[in-house]
Amino acid sequence: MNKVEGFICRSCKTRTYPRHRRCPTCGGEDFESFDLGGRVRLLTFTRIYMLSLAFHERFITLGIGEFEDGLRALGKLLVDEPKVGMELEVVTGVVKMENGIPIQGLCFKEAAGA
Amino acid sequence: MRDVFIVGCAMTRFGRMEGGLLDLLEEAATGAMNDADIDEPVEGVFVANMGAGILNHLSGVGSALVDRLSLYPAAAETIENGPASGGSAVKVAYYAIASGLVDLALVVGGEKMRDVTGWEATDFVATLTHPQAEYIYGATLPAFAAMFARLYMEKYGVKHEHLAMVAIKNHENALLNPYAHVQQRITMEGILHRPEAIMNNPPVAEPLRLYDCCPVSDGAAAVVLASERIASKAKKPCVRIAGIGQATDTHAVHERKDPTELKAVRLASQKAFNMAGVKPEDVDVAELHDAFTILEIAESEEAGFFEKGKGHVALEKGETSLHGRMPINPSGGLKARGHPVGATGVAQVVELTWQLRHEAGPRQVDGAQIGFSCNFGGFGNNVLCFVLAGEK
Numbered sequence A: 001m002n003k004v005e006g007f008i009c010r011s012c013k014t015r016t017y018p019r020h021r022r023c024p025t026c027g028g029e030d031f032e033s034f035d036l037g038g039r040v041r042l043l044t045f046t047r048i049y050m051l052s053l054a055f056h057e058r059f060i061t062l063g064i065g066e067f068e069d070g071l072r073a074l075g076k077l078l079v080d081e082p083k084v085g086m087e088l089e090v091v092t093g094v095v096k097m098e099n100g101i102p103i104q105g106l107c108f109k110e111a112a113g114a
Numbered sequence B: 001m002r003d004v005f006i007v008g009c010a011m012t013r014f015g016r017m018e019g020g021l022l023d024l025l026e027e028a029a030t031g032a033m034n035d036a037d038i039d040e041p042v043e044g045v046f047v048a049n050m051g052a053g054i055l056n057h058l059s060g061v062g063s064a065l066v067d068r069l070s071l072y073p074a075a076a077e078t079i080e081n082g083p084a085s086g087g088s089a090v091k092v093a094y095y096a097i098a099s100g101l102v103d104l105a106l107v108v109g110g111e112k113m114r115d116v117t118g119w120e121a122t123d124f125v126a127t128l129t130h131p132q133a134e135y136i137y138g139a140t141l142p143a144f145a146a147m148f149a150r151l152y153m154e155k156y157g158v159k160h161e162h163l164a165m166v167a168i169k170n171h172e173n174a175l176l177n178p179y180a181h182v183q184q185r186i187t188m189e190g191i192l193h194r195p196e197a198i199m200n201n202p203p204v205a206e207p208l209r210l211y212d213c214c215p216v217s218d219g220a221a222a223v224v225l226a227s228e229r230i231a232s233k234a235k236k237p238c239v240r241i242a243g244i245g246q247a248t249d250t251h252a253v254h255e256r257k258d259p260t261e262l263k264a265v266r267l268a269s270q271k272a273f274n275m276a277g278v279k280p281e282d283v284d285v286a287e288l289h290d291a292f293t294i295l296e297i298a299e300s301e302e303a304g305f306f307e308k309g310k311g312h313v314a315l316e317k318g319e320t321s322l323h324g325r326m327p328i329n330p331s332g333g334l335k336a337r338g339h340p341v342g343a344t345g346v347a348q349v350v351e352l353t354w355q356l357r358h359e360a361g362p363r364q365v366d367g368a369q370i371g372f373s374c375n376f377g378g379f380g381n382n383v384l385c386f387v388l389a390g391e392k
Helices: B021-036 B052-056 B061-069 B085-098 B118-126 B141-156 B160-174 B188-193 B263-276 B293-302 B311-316 B341-356
Strands: A005-009 A031-035 A038-048 A060-066 A072-077 A087-098 A101-110 B005-011 B044-048 B075-079 B104-112 B203-205 B218-226 B239-248 B285-287 B370-377 B382-390
Touching (some): A038 A072, A038 B141, A060 A087, A060 A101, A072 A087, B005 B021, B005 B341, B044 B085, B044 B341, B052 B104, B052 B118, B075 B085, B085 B104, B085 B239, B085 B341, B085 B370, B085 B382, B141 B203, B141 B293, B160 B188, B218 B341, B239 B263, B239 B341, B263 B293, B263 B370, B263 B382, B341 B370, B341 B382
Parallel strands (some): A072 A101, B044 B075, B044 B104, B285 B370
Antiparallel strands (some): A087 A101, B005 B218, B005 B239, B104 B218, B370 B382
């Protein structure tokens, strides 16, 4: 599966996601990429019942996860009873089907041993 | 820079409307020009619209409106800035007059959203979100408001009842506004406490429920702006645009340092107040962008009307009601007047103009002299605020 990439500014080492052409901290334009993975703490979440086009489930659950260094990302929550502050593992999975084609993105599942 | 005055205003009723987008724009524009009743050529036409291309298979809306109204050879623009398109169109027309390039301008905002299904309308608005980091996940605007609300409620002790109080207040105000989309009295019991409340008020994006969200509306609103030379001939009292502020923030909501802060609202408000030379405590009436009930509370704090975390306390005490210390959304707000996205920023200015001309009828705020509006684009990534002053 395709990984979702974050970016590290080679000038100031700030980690960002999603991609910016210029670093929001120092304005630098030289980045190296890294795979978003590991563990996050669930900052906030919602279960959405009024869905957008191409989503045919009864609901979807999305949340914002925070990595240890403060970098954050939105992802699909694969947890039945999410709670703010819970520790989650970041994986890549199908977040949407578009004209029969699976779209990969970030998913958060319960962390082993958490 | 030259002073800029509002010399005429009008709007259509908001709701599910017959006809096409251009019919709505035409009605609002004609109403505003008749209200201004000024026998001078309109030199600029600024049309705010977010989604005619997607919703109505229509482009070149500004040019089409000039033709409908036979205003040639007036300059014409269509201005798209998401749900802040209306505020942007007022701002651009202000620039044109303040710079001295134009003496008389027509600003019209409109949207025809009920031509498509609810799914399509939700998807259309969600195209504002970050394409790779948000949209593909099915993130909607209610979803961002919900995630914001969850944190805000926890941090500041805001209860579901406080959110419902915003809805109840704004529905009451809308009952006094013949242009409002929603003409329905609601009660705390009916939308929260009775057993059937979950049917009346189902979840949209937890913790937000149906009555925490604005409706999907059709409608248009218009103002005529003029330089002092033209405004001095106006038959009705004029309203001066005393301050304008605009600020942007990150596209992806998760990148904001404090997820319970609406930084662009705070910065845009401060800029508008500084330009006008007034303070939040000088404001008599405000129109805030309550697309979701939590936003009225949070914006009332970021604009400086209440201390951070105390907006819900002021609401509970009735300070934001029509006859309270700081009346907010006498029109019914987006929550009940409705939210045709391109029209909203202009409709806020129309309501304030009526309030400052003391023409708001049963929803008039007594003695209003200074008005404030906040037009919130995206989920707070592009915000415009205005301070308006009544002139004799």
